[in-house]
Amino acid sequence: MDYKVKLDIFEGPMDLLLHLIRKNEMDIYDIPIAVITDQYLEYLDLMKELNINVAGNFLVMASTLIHIKSKMLLPAPPVDEEEEDPRLELTGPLLEYIQLKEAAIQLNQRPLLYRDVFTRDFIPKEMEGKEEGLIRVGLFELIDAIRKILLERKQDELIFEGSPLVPIEDKMEEILARLKQKGRLLLTDLFPSHINKQEIIVAFLALLELARLQKIVIYQEIQEGTLLIYDFLPPSTVS
Amino acid sequence: MNELKSLIEALIFVSPTPLSLKKIIEVAGESYPHKEIETALARLQAEYDTPERGIYLQEVAEGFQFRTKPRYSEWIKKLKKIGPSRLGRAALETLAIIAYKQPITKGEMEHLRGVEVDGIVRSLLEKNLIRILGRKEVPGRPILYGTTQRFLELFELKDLSSLPSLEEIRSLSDELSDGESE
Numbered sequence: 001m002d003y004k005v006k007l008d009i010f011e012g013p014m015d016l017l018l019h020l021i022r023k024n025e026m027d028i029y030d031i032p033i034a035v036i037t038d039q040y041l042e043y044l045d046l047m048k049e050l051n052i053n054v055a056g057n058f059l060v061m062a063s064t065l066i067h068i069k070s071k072m073l074l075p076a077p078p079v080d081e082e083e084e085d086p087r088l089e090l091t092g093p094l095l096e097y098i099q100l101k102e103a104a105i106q107l108n109q110r111p112l113l114y115r116d117v118f119t120r121d122f123i124p125k126e127m128e129g130k131e132e133g134l135i136r137v138g139l140f141e142l143i144d145a146i147r148k149i150l151l152e153r154k155q156d157e158l159i160f161e162g163s164p165l166v167p168i169e170d171k172m173e174e175i176l177a178r179l180k181q182k183g184r185l186l187l188t189d190l191f192p193s194h195i196n197k198q199e200i201i202v203a204f205l206a207l208l209e210l211a212r213l214q215k216i217v218i219y220q221e222i223q224e225g226t227l228l229i230y231d232f233l234p235p236s237t238v239s
Numbered sequence: 240m241n242e243l244k245s246l247i248e249a250l251i252f253v254s255p256t257p258l259s260l261k262k263i264i265e266v267a268g269e270s271y272p273h274k275e276i277e278t279a280l281a282r283l284q285a286e287y288d289t290p291e292r293g294i295y296l297q298e299v300a301e302g303f304q305f306r307t308k309p310r311y312s313e314w315i316k317k318l319k320k321i322g323p324s325r326l327g328r329a330a331l332e333t334l335a336i337i338a339y340k341q342p343i344t345k346g347e348m349e350h351l352r353g354v355e356v357d358g359i360v361r362s363l364l365e366k367n368l369i370r371i372l373g374r375k376e377v378p379g380r381p382i383l384y385g386t387t388q389r390f391l392e393l394f395e396l397k398d399l400s401s402l403p404s405l406e407e408i409r410s411l412s413d414e415l416s417d418g419e420s421e
């Protein structure tokens with residue numbers, strides 16, 4: 001399968017690190033570097049396996065992690081040589097990043113023009129156009145969900161041949177048709193227990209592509225964590 | 240005073256963008272003393288600040304503008320057929336970085352976010368939320384970006400100094416650092 005997803009994913013290595021730190025409830029001032037490096041690399045492998053183009057900056061971060069990890073393994077320097085914790089190289093930028101993310105959240109909580117408050121003018125063209133963050137749950141949550149599905153199926157025979165592959169375009173059509181019929185789908189609806197690994201990947205790529213084309217939005221239920229897929233209703237133009 | 244108050248109301252009503260005090264004085268200053276204009280403006284603002292009104296008078300982007308109260312947003316969207324908000328998370332984060340760190344180059348933004356920002360910067364420029372401030376005098380002379388008046392209008396900010404400081408945000412994010420508050 002040489003279909004490569006070239007997603008304009010704005011989530012980068014920093015988001016992945018934060019995701020892992022939060023998921024494992026790690027202390028950001030005392031990151032277990034070996035654990036996080038392993039998990040990070042595992043993610044990169046999975047992303048490659050799912051044919052997501054892994055941007056160069058993910059690899060740069062991977063080498064930073066490995067570098068820090070190896071530094072931590074070196075014997076401690078003599079006491080008179082005060083050496084700083086190599087993890088600071090990670091903690092500093094992460095803290096700054098968290099702070100700026102929080103600033104963005106606070107900006108978004110202000111009374112926003114054309115969302116919360118309105119003036120007498122019409123909605124200007126500048127507010128139309130492509131939206132960037134359409135995968136509401138974020139790529140990593142989606143990967144997590146797929147990973148869980150893949151792990152659950154690990155025991156079964158994950159055959160790579162067998163039934164002829166459905167092209168991604170057909171899968172996309174199928175998902176849209178089912179959405180039209182039902183209004184919304186559970187993520188797990190798309191991965192019935194009998195499908196094989198290859199089909200899982202095709203369905204996953206179809207989902208990513210549909211999200212990129214703004215045909216669907218994916219939400220996560222807060223309480224149960226279920227991923228839901230909805231039709232994307234494009235905003236009508238202002239008359 | 241009542242006459243002056245109504246006059247100011249009319250002036251703000253016809254202005255497509257926030258009307259500055261300076262502009263009001265330019266128009267009405269020959270007939271009324273400046274001090275009186277300021278008092279009338281403050282009173283007008285207070286009068287709108289009651290539950291009976293559907294709009295309020297807000298100081299934004301160094302001017303005054305009538306805005307509909309947030310509790311009516313759903314009805315207005317229905318009337319105007321407006322879809323969901325068009326600023327994604329990545330755009331918001333980049334915008335926050337520019338707002339707090341301006342003047343800032345693309346390289347510096349990328350360093351902070353760990354991802355490239357070309358597409359986002361272009362779309363923020365198109366939306367007139369950021370602008371080019373000049374060039375940084377370092378090798379390569381990269382372009383420096385900053386926010387616009389339009390940015391202030393969009394986020395209902397009087398000026399850039401009315402953003403909460405990064406120190407205030409830091410203490411908040413420390414409390415929140417073990418839970419995503421999105």
